Amino acid sequence: MLRTFSYRLLASILVLNASFSNVVHTMPTANHHQITLRIMTTSDVHGQMLNYDYYSSSEVAEQGLVKTATLISQxxxxxxxxxxxxxxxLIQGSAxxxxAVAEFPVTKATHPIIQALNYLQYDVANLxxxxxxxxxxxxAATYRDSNFPVVASNLELLPSAPAALREKLVKIAWIQRSVPQPGEGPSIPLTIAVIGVMPPQIMQWDQHHLNEKVNVAAMLTATEERVQRARAEGADVVILAAHTGMPKSTDNPDDSEQTGWLLAGVPGIDALLLGHQHEVFPGTSVYNRLSGVDSENGRVRGVPAVQPGIYGSHLGIVDLELHYGQKTGWQVTTARSEARAVEPSTAIDSKLAERLQSAHDATLAFMQQPIGSTTQPLSYKTARxxxxxxxxxxxRAQLWQARQLITASAVEELPLLSAAAPFDAAFSSSDSATEISAGPLTRxxxxxxxxxxxxxxxxxxxGAQIKDWLEQSAAAFVAASESSPLLDCWRYLNSEVAHYNFDTLLGLDYHIDITAEPGQRIKDVRYAGKTVSNTDRFYVATNNYRANGGGDFPHLDGEATILRGADMLSDVLLNYLGSLPQGVYSEELQLHWQVIGCGGRI
Structure with a gap:
């Protein structure tokens, strides 16, 4: 693949595996030379190719690779x-x-997402x-036609893995560039090594696909080995593309899934590209308790680092100033990190959009296909x-997946609850809300x-911690001085509490007494007919936002998490529906919590 630059830089990509022998350079005569190497990165695009929401049938102002593409060009x-x-x-997480998974003939034609990356001339992809x-x-079929190497430095393919994947993946992606000198001097070679790692937890999350086919090494161990080898084999610049983040809201950096802080300490890394957590770095404060993290300038333990959000919302940029000397070779002198945001005013790349049009049209039709049915309406209208x-x-979908995770992990047996909140409810009878009629369900x-x-x-x-959780949810109501008719409950809703912060816990029976003082509103909490004591222990299935401190609920800061799923919860809902007989949801509504103060028992 050739790319022509404005000052006639010839770039050729050389892709080799980890056994690549030392790079041989024709030594230039220049004593000194300086350039800026710009490293751009996307991560967690999750198939969001267009700035379009297939669920709400509307355009999205600040997402989509067709918009990120404009930032790339600039x-x-x-x-x-x-x-x-x-x-x-990249290839999962959107309609x-x-x-593409369900209907595109990926074994015969180039996957539309790979078509997009080829058009944008990506140099390397990490998994x-x-x-x-x-x-x-x-x-293997998805990445078969990519015009770029696919790096997987901590993945070991066993003999039973597909041969096509073995042919495609590399341990180190080598990029050989020639840097022209001013005047008539020979070009100066620049050798770049890109190392890529992923969470080893994939062996748990996708064990049914991976058991006896692959092994995954710890990210830190694999990175140390590959960086050392890349330097020994002639790399002038080493870039680590790590599909991992860093521990949030804690000063403890030790995490086998969110390993970014530890990886930054590996000697020999010039730039660190992060992902997985959907955060924007530099620019977020969630990592500030970790020592050596500069969230304003994008540094982790002195290493320039960037994390570009989700759905193409940002383009990650790391600029390395490189100085060449005959005796020293290439050296990084300064660096700058930026997460450049897609704005509502950012234009789309119309040529890319045209290339994706047929797949977009097919997706629109795909979304209208029935995937199951429900025997009762599904409504958020009065969920507050x-x-x-x-x-x-x-x-119920969360319970379904949680039981699978618990069984696979062989943890101790405890009662299992499920916490969820309405996303599109109403604060008044005239407000719109998500309401789905009984009958066929579409994607x-x-x-x-x-x-x-x-x-x-x-x-x-x-039990005490769970009651605290419910007490915070009870802040979704303003105080009532006396009991009111049920139809007047609307006026006791606290509009300052977002819908997604009103959690209820399926598996418990309880009352919310809005005539009581805040902090004393949760009454008569029972599990299986028995009063819950403060020392009773439970598992609670919830979303990662809540479990990791979202909404500032007590006792939920990531420390209480024992298991994590890998699938988006929208996909969990789809898979749960598919697991039901004939794909029919027919569970009766459980009236397991009641509000005292606006109508008594529901």
Whole structure:
């Protein structure tokens, strides 16, 4: 693949595996030379190719690779000496990606997402955990036609793995560039090594696809080995594309899944590309308790680092100033990190959009296909003051996946609860809300029920902690001085509490007494007919946003999490529906919580 730069830089990509012998250079005569190498990265695009929401049938102002593509073009014009790296979770997580899995003939034709990356001239792709969701054969077919190497430095393919995947993956992606000198001197070679790692937890999350086919080494161990080898084999610049983040809201950096802080300490890394957590770095404060993290300038333990959000919302940029000396070779002198945002005013790349049009049209038709049915309406309308069929559909789907995770992990047996909140409820009878009629369910309807890119976490709490959780949810009501008719409950809803912060816990029976003082509103909490004591222990299935501190609920800061799922919860809902007999949801609504103060028992 050739790319012509404004000052006639010839770039050729040399892709080799980890056994690549030392790079031989023709030594230039220049004593000194300086350039800027711009490293651009996307991560966690999750199949969001277009700036379009297939669930709400509307355009999205600040997402979509067709918009990120415009930022890529602009960034290339600013710094013609550049490379573009995709950092994982690319082919899963959207209606567009679901269509490709279900209906696109990927064994015969180039996957539309890979078509897009080829058009944008990506230089390297790293794999994320969600690349493995559909099995190794699908993974191999998807990346078969990529015009760029696919790096997987901590993945070992066993003999039973597809041969096509073995032919495609590399341990180190080598990029050989020639840097022209001013005047008539010979070009100066620049050798770049890109190392890519992913969470080893894929062996748990996708064990049914991966057992006896692959092994995954710890990210830190593999990175140390590959960086040392890359330097020994002649790398002038080493870039680590790590599909991982860093521990949030803690000063403890030790985490086998979110390993970014530890990876930054590996000697020899010039730039660190992060992902997996959907955060924007530099720019977020969630890592500030970790020592050596500069969230304003994008440094982790002195290493320039970037994480570009989700769905193409940002383009990650790391600029390395490189100085060449005959005796020292190439050296990084300074660096700058930026997460450049897609704005509502950012234009789309119309040529890319045209290339994706046929797949977009097919996705629109795909979304209208029935995937199951429900015997009762699923509504969030009144979910702020009475049990909701839509919330319970989500809760039951969470229970379904949580039981699988618990069984696979062989943890101790405890009662299992499920916490969820309404996403599109109402504060008054005139407000609109998500309401799905009984009958056929489409993919669009499922997406309307769950609009956020959350995954499932399971937390372990005692009875006192769970009551604290429910007390905070009870802040969703303003105080009532006396009991009122049920139809007047609307006026006691606290509009300052977002719908998604009103959790209810399926598996418990309890009352919310809004005539009581805040902090003393949760009454008569029972499990299986017995009063819950402060020392009783439970598992609670919830989303990763809540489990990791979202909403500032007590005892939920990530420390209580014992298991994590890998699938987006919208996909969990789809899979749960598919697991039911004939794909029919027929569970009756459980009236397991009641509000005292606006009508008494529901």
């Amino acid at each position: 960034a290339r014009q600013e710094q013609p000496f550049n490379l573009l790296i995709e950092n994982g979770d 567009f990606a679901d269509y 994320g955990n969600h690349e493995f969701n559909f099995g190794l054969d699908y993974l 003051w009475q049990p909701s069929s839509a919330v319970q559909f989500v809760q 669009g309807a499922i997406g309307d029920l769950y609009r956020y890119p959350n995954t499932l976490d399971i937390v372990k709490l005692n």
